Amino acid sequence: MSTAFLTLLYKEMLxxxxxxxxxxxxxxxxxxxxxxxxxxxxxxxxxPFEGVSYTSFLIPGLVMMSVLQNAFANSSSSLIQxxxxxxxxxVLLPPISYREFYAAYVLASIVRGLVVGFxxxxxxxxxxxxxxxxxxxxxxxxxxxxxxxxxxxxVAGIWADxxxxxxxFQNFLIMPLTMLSGVFYSIxxxxxxxxxxxxxxxxxxMIDGFRYGIFGQSDASPWLSLAIVGCAWLAxxxxxxxxxxxxxxxxx
Amino acid sequence: MPSIxxxxxxxxxxxxxxxxxQALAGVDLEIRQGEFFxxxxxxxxxxxxxxxxxxxxxxxxxxxxxxxxxxxxxDYREARRALGVVPQELVFDPFFSVRELLRIQSGxxxxxxxxxxxxELLASxxxxxxxxxxxxxxxGGMKRRVLVAQALVHKPPVIVLDEPTxxxxxxxxxxxxxxxxxxxxxxxxxxxxxxxxxxAEELCGRIAMLKAGRVVALDSTPNLLSRVxxxxxxxxxxGLSSLPASLAARDAVLQAGGLEIPFASHSQVEGLLATVRExxxxxxxxxxxxxxxxxxxxxxxxxxGA
Ligand SMILES: Nc1ncnc2c1ncn2[C@@H]1O[C@H](COP(=O)(O)OP(=O)(O)O)[C@@H](O)[C@H]1O
Ligand SMILES: [Mg+2]
Numbered sequence: 001m002s003t004a005f006l007t008l009l010y011k012e013m014l015x016x017x018x019x020x021x022x023x024x025x026x027x028x029x030x031x032x033x034x035x036x037x038x039x040x041x042x043x044x045x046x047x048p049f050e051g052v053s054y055t056s057f058l059i060p061g062l063v064m065m066s067v068l069q070n071a072f073a074n075s076s077s078s079l080i081q082x083x084x085x086x087x088x089x090x091v092l093l094p095p096i097s098y099r100e101f102y103a104a105y106v107l108a109s110i111v112r113g114l115v116v117g118f119x120x121x122x123x124x125x126x127x128x129x130x131x132x133x134x135x136x137x138x139x140x141x142x143x144x145x146x147x148x149x150x151x152x153x154x155v156a157g158i159w160a161d162x163x164x165x166x167x168x169f170q171n172f173l174i175m176p177l178t179m180l181s182g183v184f185y186s187i188x189x190x191x192x193x194x195x196x197x198x199x200x201x202x203x204x205x206m207i208d209g210f211r212y213g214i215f216g217q218s219d220a221s222p223w224l225s226l227a228i229v230g231c232a233w234l235a236x237x238x239x240x241x242x243x244x245x246x247x248x249x250x251x252x
Numbered sequence: 253m254p255s256i257x258x259x260x261x262x263x264x265x266x267x268x269x270x271x272x273x274q275a276l277a278g279v280d281l282e283i284r285q286g287e288f289f290x291x292x293x294x295x296x297x298x299x300x301x302x303x304x305x306x307x308x309x310x311x312x313x314x315x316x317x318x319x320x321x322x323x324x325x326x327d328y329r330e331a332r333r334a335l336g337v338v339p340q341e342l343v344f345d346p347f348f349s350v351r352e353l354l355r356i357q358s359g360x361x362x363x364x365x366x367x368x369x370x371x372e373l374l375a376s377x378x379x380x381x382x383x384x385x386x387x388x389x390x391x392g393g394m395k396r397r398v399l400v401a402q403a404l405v406h407k408p409p410v411i412v413l414d415e416p417t418x419x420x421x422x423x424x425x426x427x428x429x430x431x432x433x434x435x436x437x438x439x440x441x442x443x444x445x446x447x448x449x450x451x452a453e454e455l456c457g458r459i460a461m462l463k464a465g466r467v468v469a470l471d472s473t474p475n476l477l478s479r480v481x482x483x484x485x486x487x488x489x490x491g492l493s494s495l496p497a498s499l500a501a502r503d504a505v506l507q508a509g510g511l512e513i514p515f516a517s518h519s520q521v522e523g524l525l526a527t528v529r530e531x532x533x534x535x536x537x538x539x540x541x542x543x544x545x546x547x548x549x550x551x552x553x554x555x556x557g558a
Contacts, residue, residue, distance in 0.1 A: 007359025015347050086343035090402065092309055093337055094360035095329035252310045 005100040008091065012108030016074055023112060027070055028119035031062045035127055038184060048186030049217045056130040059121070060138075060214040061183035064207045066120045067142055071113035071149035072156075072174055075105045079157025080166050083250075092251065098244035102154070102237075109150025110143065117142065130214070137222055138213025144229050145206040149174075151236040158249050177203045187219055202232040254321040260285045260410045260441035261306065265315035268301050268465070275301040276312070277465035283443060283458075285320075285409070288436045290456030290473075291445040292549060297462040299445040300340055303414050307337045319410055333361065336408035338399050340415045340445075344387040350374070350398055351383045354405055361406035373401040376431055393424045400428070404435075411435060412443045417451065429455065453477075453545040461552055469552045477543045478516075479552075485524055487511045488537040496531040 016023040039055035046054045082088035091101070132138055152174075160166040180194070181203035187195050198204045199220075209225035212218035218225070244250070261283040268276040275298045283289045291299050304310035306317050308324045308331070316323060322330035345353060351370065358366035374380045377397040382390060390398065396416065403411065413432070417425045425448075433455065436442045446452050452459060452473075459476055461469040469476060488509055495506045502524075504513040511533075513524055521540070528535060 003362045003364055004360050007356055010359070011356050014352075018347055082345075085346070086339075086341050087345045089309060089337075089339055089343065090345065090357060091360065093307055093332060093335075094357070094406075095332040095362070096360060097329075247311060251308065252304075 002100060004094060004096045005104050008096060008100065008104035009107055012074070012078060012104060013111055015078060016108070016112050023070070023074070024116055024119060027066055027116050028123060031066050031120040032123045034062055035059065035124060039127060046185065046189070048189065049215060052130065052215055052217070053128065056128045057186075057211075057215075058184065059124045059128060059130070060211050061207055063117045063120050063124070064142065064145060064210045065178055065181075065183050067113035067117035067146050068149045068178065068203065068206065069174070070116040071109040071146040072153040072170070074109040074112040075150050075153035076157040076160075076166055076169075077153075078105070078108075079154065080160055080163060083157075083161075084163070088250065098241065102151075102240055102244055105154050106147055106150040106240075109153055110146040113146035113149065114142070117146075132214055133216035134213045136213070138210055140226065141206055141209040141213060141229065144233050145210070148202070148206070148229070148233050148236055151233075151240045154240050155236070155243065158243055161249075177201055180204070181207050182219065183207060202228055205229050256285065258285070258321040259283060259318070260287065260320060261443065262318040262321075263302070263306075263315070264317070266302065266305060266312050266317060267314040268298070268305060268310065269313040274465050276305070276315075278315070279462075279465070279467055281460060281467060281470070283441060285441050286436075286439055288433075288442045288455055288457050289444070290452040290459040291443060291462060292449070292452055292459055293445075293462035294553065296464075298465040299462055300414055301465075302462070303337065303412055303443075303445070306412065307335060308332060333406060334409050336403035336406070336411045338403045338411075338413040338416050340418070342392060342395050342399070344390075344395050344398065346386070346388045349384050349386050350379060350390070350401075353387065353398065354401055357402045358405045363406060366405060369407070370401075370405065373404055376434075377401055378427060393420055396420055397424075397428070400431075409439070410441045410443070414445050415447060416444070418447060425451075449545040449549055459545075461549065463553055473545070476548050476552075477545060479548065483515050483518070483543055484541040485513045485515060485521060486539040486541055487513070487528065487535055489528065489533040489535055492528075492531060492533040498527050498531065 035055070035058060039058055043054045048054070048057050082091070156166055156169045160169065180198055181201055182198060187198045187204065190198065205220060205225035205228045208218045208220050209222050209229060212222040212225070259282045261281065263279050263281040266276045266279040267274065279302060291302070293299055301310065305312050306319065306324060308328055311325070318324065319331040320334040322334065324331045348356065354370045354373070355366065358370070374383055377400060379394065379397055379401065382394060387395065387398065400416065417428060420428070429451070432442060444456065456473055458472050460467050471479070489511050490509065492506065492511065495504060499513060502513055504511060511528065515521065515524060525535065
């Protein structure tokens with residue numbers, strides 16, 4: 001691995017780590033609040049999976065939601081800040097290839113997502129513990145989910161010219177897709193129409209696949225989820241690499 | 253390896269179009285290794301755009317650029333390794349200290365352990381005491397020096413500075429120029445854009461003047477200066493009440509005992525002095541005023557039409 005790539009990766013990780021209060025502690029806290037409130041209110045009223053309490057059901061959804069949101073936030077906010085501040089030139093002037101650029105930004109996003117996700121999972125141990133049925137499945141979904149959102153953040157960060165535009169991307173795309181992905185409920189409890197909507201939402205398959213890894217139960221087949229999530233990942237990787245290769249918005 | 257004859261910078265037919273605006277309208281330029289080269293022109297002439305093309309920050313609409321023989325697109329790794337750019341804007345990364353930033357920048361160029369050179373850069377730029385200070389806490393002049401250090405972490409043979417002394421106080425300007433001059437003496441090619449014409453006049457061996465995306469003048473600094481006939485013989489004289497016809501024909505001006513006669517070449521001076529004496533004047537004082545770049549600049553810019 002080239003020094004340029006490792007340095008960019010290190011810089012991107014150092015960037016969020018230096019402000020870890022905002023980038024790690026704050027999202028862990030908000031997930032714990034969700035867990036406390038929803039878990040308390042809905043425990044006993046909902047039981048989406050057999051033999052799994054509502055709080056236990058909620059935990060992997062919240063872990064995955066944190067991973068996804070923070071992976072997106074990392075690459076997108078880093079890029080838009082650098083663009084608006086103008087210091088993006090420091091990574092554009094050196095001989096860094098577009099592949100190295102992509103890999104460094106996305107890997108740093110994955111790391112941030114995993115750090116936050118791990119924090120949420122640690123905190124959730126105070127509430128409930130339910131083992132991990134298929135660790136490799138769980139790992140596959142968490143890594144691919146983080147990679148997809150890291151790439152999406154890269155695309156959004158390159159595309160957006162202002163913080164407003166990034167905010168719109170977050171509020172009108174990422175948030176609805178996350179909320180309609182079955183973090184808080186099993187989609188089988190939704191009306192048929194919304195079930196169908198959920199089935200075209202890749203976020204649903206990321207979270208459902210991750211739940212399969214944790215409980216060995218899920219709404220969809222893990223293989224189907226793997227195929228869909230894998231395709232989404234491939235598509236976004238190709239899109240990101242194309243944008244970077246052409247210098248879209250970065251090299252006018 | 254580029255040979256000694258390879259131009260440091262070779263620009264061929266560079267065109268850059270922003271919508272309907274042509275920021276570069278076909279620029280050809282060759283800068284030799286070891287030159288101290290000035291790129292002058294009014295605001296909006298296209299200087300920064302040309303530098304952006306050179307650095308791969310912007311793609312040309314047409315034409316090509318090579319740095320030390322390496323095409324900036326096809327051979328971008330080699331081209332960028334050969335180039336250090338000090339940007340016009342005072343940009344910085346607020347997350348890091350000066351030393352962190354310089355280490356990171358070194359890493360981007362593939363250099364892992366660079367502390368000896370970083371220390372040397374910090375010392376030369378008078379930043380040693382600020383090494384561990386966060387960028388946010390530095391004054392504008394210090395940030396400017398960090399930008400210079402960042403451009404030099406990889407010891408590039410070609411160094412481009414885009415208005416590095418704009419808004420910088422006189423003392424720092426002197427320090428900076430002494431440093432850049434040393435780099436040039438050590439063999440680095442220097443390209444600089446500036447608004448301070450006396451600076452260009454003092455430092456640059458050759459100058460290109462850019463206007464509306466075109467090179468309107470390109471010559472050695474002395475040649476450029478001699479193109480404007482603004483050498484002038486300034487005399488204090490006695491016994492001359494009106495301008496004799498022989499001097500009036502040369503656009504001379506007589507004012508309160510002071511006589512100013514423009515001339516183009518130093519070989520004319522003796523003849524002019526003789527003419528003054530023949531007109532019956534006594535010469536009390538002689539001074540030769542040199543042309544200045546500012547005058548040349550204005551004349552060339554005006555001469556090229558709007
Ligand atoms: N990104 C851009 N988009 C549109 N126009 C631009 C852009 N960058 C520069 N220009 C225009 O191109 C011309 C040349 O600008 P520039 O190269 O910055 O000039 P200089 O550095 O000589 O002052 C100006 O008219 C400027 O407004
Ligand atoms: Mg400029």
